[in-house]
Amino acid sequence: MRHIYANRAAYLLAALLVVATALFAWLRSEGGTLVALDDDAPEVTEFDEVNGWAWRETGEQVFVADCQGCHVRLTHTPELFTAEGGRSYLIELVLFGFDGEMVIDGSARQVDHPAFAGHDDEQLAAVLNHVLVSWNNADELPEDPDLYLPDYIDEARDRELGPEEVAERRPSL
Amino acid sequence: MNRTVAGGFWLIIYLIVILSPLFFMMIGDTPPERPFWVEFSVGLGFVGLVQTAVQFALIARYKTITAPYGIDLILKYHRQIATIAIGLLLAHPVILVIHNPGLLGLLNPVGGTMASRAGNWALYTFILLALLSYFRKRINLDYELWRVTHAGLALIAVVLAHVHIRLSAYYTETPWKHGVLIGISVVMLASLVYLRLIKPALLKRRPYRVAEIKAERGDTWSFTVTARDHEGMRFRPGQFAWLKLGESPFTVEEHPFSFSSSALEPKRLEFGIKELGDFTGGIGQVPIGTTAYLDGPHGAFSPDLEPAAGYAFYAGGVGITPFMSMLRTLADRGDKRPIVLFYGDKSWDATAFTDALAELEKRLDLTIVYVLEEPPEDWDGESGFIDAGVLERHLPEEGIERLHLVCGPEPMLDAVGKALEQREVPIRLIRFERFGLV
Numbered sequence A: 001m002r003h004i005y006a007n008r009a010a011y012l013l014a015a016l017l018v019v020a021t022a023l024f025a026w027l028r029s030e031g032g033t034l035v036a037l038d039d040d041a042p043e044v045t046e047f048d049e050v051n052g053w054a055w056r057e058t059g060e061q062v063f064v065a066d067c068q069g070c071h072v073r074l075t076h077t078p079e080l081f082t083a084e085g086g087r088s089y090l091i092e093l094v095l096f097g098f099d100g101e102m103v104i105d106g107s108a109r110q111v112d113h114p115a116f117a118g119h120d121d122e123q124l125a126a127v128l129n130h131v132l133v134s135w136n137n138a139d140e141l142p143e144d145p146d147l148y149l150p151d152y153i154d155e156a157r158d159r160e161l162g163p164e165e166v167a168e169r170r171p172s173l
Numbered sequence B: 001m002n003r004t005v006a007g008g009f010w011l012i013i014y015l016i017v018i019l020s021p022l023f024f025m026m027i028g029d030t031p032p033e034r035p036f037w038v039e040f041s042v043g044l045g046f047v048g049l050v051q052t053a054v055q056f057a058l059i060a061r062y063k064t065i066t067a068p069y070g071i072d073l074i075l076k077y078h079r080q081i082a083t084i085a086i087g088l089l090l091a092h093p094v095i096l097v098i099h100n101p102g103l104l105g106l107l108n109p110v111g112g113t114m115a116s117r118a119g120n121w122a123l124y125t126f127i128l129l130a131l132l133s134y135f136r137k138r139i140n141l142d143y144e145l146w147r148v149t150h151a152g153l154a155l156i157a158v159v160l161a162h163v164h165i166r167l168s169a170y171y172t173e174t175p176w177k178h179g180v181l182i183g184i185s186v187v188m189l190a191s192l193v194y195l196r197l198i199k200p201a202l203l204k205r206r207p208y209r210v211a212e213i214k215a216e217r218g219d220t221w222s223f224t225v226t227a228r229d230h231e232g233m234r235f236r237p238g239q240f241a242w243l244k245l246g247e248s249p250f251t252v253e254e255h256p257f258s259f260s261s262s263a264l265e266p267k268r269l270e271f272g273i274k275e276l277g278d279f280t281g282g283i284g285q286v287p288i289g290t291t292a293y294l295d296g297p298h299g300a301f302s303p304d305l306e307p308a309a310g311y312a313f314y315a316g317g318v319g320i321t322p323f324m325s326m327l328r329t330l331a332d333r334g335d336k337r338p339i340v341l342f343y344g345d346k347s348w349d350a351t352a353f354t355d356a357l358a359e360l361e362k363r364l365d366l367t368i369v370y371v372l373e374e375p376p377e378d379w380d381g382e383s384g385f386i387d388a389g390v391l392e393r394h395l396p397e398e399g400i401e402r403l404h405l406v407c408g409p410e411p412m413l414d415a416v417g418k419a420l421e422q423r424e425v426p427i428r429l430i431r432f433e434r435f436g437l438v
């Protein structure tokens, strides 16, 4: 009864594949989770309020809900933020998305980043700030960084760029 | 190579191929780690994709791969494992969204990002393909049309999945890793080219000619082809071949039939074909002299592969054909081993090959037990179905181990399987052949 054995073999194989994948995920995430645990602990920083606006909690919520699926940590953001034109570019990136090439650590990648124009101004400003201060990014910010405020997002909405245009506006690092 | 060893060997190769992307993604340059569930989901995506790609090689009828298992088993396995693969692929977005409900928008087939769109469409294509296969008979989808659609959709889905991976650009940012992934798929898809173009081109050099068509009882025809200027086909009794009729071996219309003639005559091959549908319905009217091509031999249902001290054959209806070949071959070889043949059919008038079987009874140590569903009035043989009672009365109590070979319609296979179980025949001594491959 080869067929009976074959049925069992198929289930066994399926189970084996799932277990192997879980092992892969564990190996690939263990470091990540440990790092993330340290880093996720909210660092109490001097930046917690911008002009009296407390953004921390919103920023973290939005990041967990909408960014974490793809980004575990973003460590290039302060560099972009301080580059020429980078400050508005980051707003445009989250508002209008990005479709084009990005050079990261010297290698070019084709990137397709979703647009989050549907979020409100507070959420977007807060999440950008969250990225700017998390994972020790805050150390790389200038003395008085002028973090994002909801108004800045509001202003940028009028630009109505396409994701390809955003790609062209990315400062080169 | 011994069949068990060969079987195990291919299984290990299969696992290595399927799991290799996960291994490659972990070594060399790796992108930053992500949470467990994200990596798990992505891993399932890779495994699922390679597993679907491997299906192309699985169904390409490579004899070295199918020989240890039998192609019917491979096709059954194809169905199961492809379903599992699509399940894994489905789990990929589902886990991502459960882990992070904010990603729900990515499931929108016309929204999200280019990457997510390609992924969604790949998945929908796979699901459509699976549904068409499961419900083909119920929605009366023509078999040939289904086959072309099946291969086409599979091809589209695999390509879309690769577009999705390319655009998602995470692990595949390292060029050689991306190359490995694409390479696996390309090698697998090449099997389709082999099956549909290269193999038919090879068959073209080995044409056959329809030499004789004889009506048997029970809407069955003995259909004989002869090799045209080549040495024919060496097969093992019980094996089968895909038959194509007409000048072109590139046709999609091909049907599997068991050889019914003696394996000692490789140049003159006979099939017993029962009228059942479009193709088989017209088999009696095929003009003599028509060109035919045979893709074969295939199958692992043969006493030659498993020598035993004696045999018990169980045939239901047209399931008699592989046994005709076995009996004719054994008779030609002067085989002395004891054989019992249980042969079930509707009525005596619907039972094919009775005359030929009577001749074979004289040449072999053969006992035939006919079991008729609707016996004639003066019938003193068995009636009803082949069941435990029939076996009880006719399977000799003996010191030898017989191999039990069963071929017929699905309900008959189940019934005989059960009867053998009641008789405590060990599973290792039972083999089934299914005519319902698809």
Ligand SMILES: Cc1cc2nc3c(=O)[nH]c(=O)nc-3n(C[C@H](O)[C@H](O)[C@H](O)COP(=O)(O)OP(=O)(O)OC[C@H]3O[C@@H](n4cnc5c(N)ncnc54)[C@H](O)[C@@H]3O)c2cc1C
Residues within 6 Å of the ligand: B072, B137, B143, B240, B253, B254, B255, B256, B257, B258, B259, B271, B272, B273, B274, B275, B276, B277, B278, B279, B280, B281, B299, B318, B321, B322, B434, B435, B436, B437, B438
């Ligand atoms: C290993 C094997 C050995 C077989 N040996 C014999 C034999 O010796 N004698 C015999 O009469 N029949 C045999 N069959 C069955 C035979 O292949 C089908 O009856 C035939 O293909 C039906 O085609 P059709 O167009 O006449 O019928 P249709 O009405 O088109 O099809 C009826 C059903 O047969 C199946 N079928 C149709 N085409 C194919 C195909 N190309 N490949 C596989 N299945 C198909 C499908 O499930 C379909 O729904 C065998 C089948 C297999 C798998």
